[in-house]
Amino acid sequence: MSETRVAIATSKAGMHADADLGPVVAALRDEGLTAEPVPWDAEPATWEGFDLAVVRSTWDYTERLDEFLAWADRTAQVTRLYNPAPMVRWNTDKRYLRHLAERQVAVVPTRFIEPGEQYGPDRFPEHTGLVVKPAVSAGARDTARYEPGRHADAMRHARTLLDQGRVVMVQPYLRLVEEGERALVFVCGEFSHAIRKGPVLTEPGVIDNDRIAHPDVTAYQPTDEERETARAALAAVPSAEAPLFARVDLALDDARKPVVMELELVEPDLFLAHHPDAVRRLAHAVAAKVRRVTP
Structure with missing residues (x-):
């Protein structure tokens, strides 16, 4: 009987800094699977050797979005990808x-501004605190909040992002x-x-x-x-x-x-690490996906 191989898709940074990576790999091996971390931008042929790939610490995807989405589509053609490529594509943009x-x-009330769109100061009300951020981002990158009355600063932040060709989100600060x-x-x-x-x-x-x-x-x-x-x-x-x-x-x-x-x-x-059963629960679900049964 051939081994069942599972890839945990990560990144160069994730290989060294993802605290969950080792425990997840170990838990999958306890489930009887052959598991290993693989950078998502490894050679395309790499993914053909796995029965399933789980997206985890692909932390640089926002800086290489088109490349990452192409990888997800391509990888889904040669193995089972979770979360699935269409779901990944939908979720990478906070629209x-x-x-x-x-x-x-x-949801938090959100106004979106597209590059090239005409908009006015009404998108940045003065009476409330505001959060301005790009629609494609992770870890609160390029994000800031502004106190009431600082709407001009918020508008400058938004303009900077728009000039970079990025969709902007404007939200009230809760x-x-x-x-x-x-x-x-x-x-x-x-x-x-x-x-x-x-x-x-x-x-x-x-x-x-x-x-x-x-x-x-x-x-x-x-x-x-x-x-x-x-x-x-x-x-x-x-x-x-x-x-x-x-x-x-x-x-x-x-x-x-x-x-x-x-x-x-x-x-x-x-x-x-904040729940004693969490790693085992995820590993069991991955094993069930591999075996095509409902966990």
Whole structure:
């Protein structure tokens, strides 16, 4: 009987810095699979040798988006890719928030501005704090928040991004995020675990691409309403199949209602070390995908 091989798609940085990589590979081997980490930009023929590939710490994809999406499409033709290539493509651009809102999912109110689009200062209201960021980004790169009355600074930030040919997002700054963001992790559509982390945009008017993306992480027990909001976001994903893995990031609005900040289906940190069963649960789901059975 031939061995069953699983690739964990990573990046040059991920090979050395992804804390989950070793435990995931070890857990897959405990499931009887031959697993190994592989940089996503390895030679194309590499992927033909695997029965399944799992996208994990492909951390440089936002800087090489077209190349990454071509890799996902190409790899899906020679092996089974999770999350699937169409889902990856949909989720790499945060305009998916518009799709979620159209399906009545509670999301942070978001205005999008396309390069070349005519827009006015009404997109940057003076009476509220604002967050400006690119629609394709990870780890809060090129993102900043602005205090009420600093809308001119927010507009300059947006113009810089637009001049680079990037789609811009403008959102209200939710003050209650300072109580902590919630991140709910799902495996094959089932809730696995959650964490709470400190706010990222701690200093107004500052773009800091070296900031810690996930400060002060602690285990968290989400409320029923938070779980329902996260499940609604997953239900709106345009796919007949639930994601192998998903992370739904939530914050509280001014009415203390949970709203979706991001739905992460490409390479999110799943905070596997913050729940004793998380690594095993993910490995079991991967093994089930390989064996074509429902976990």
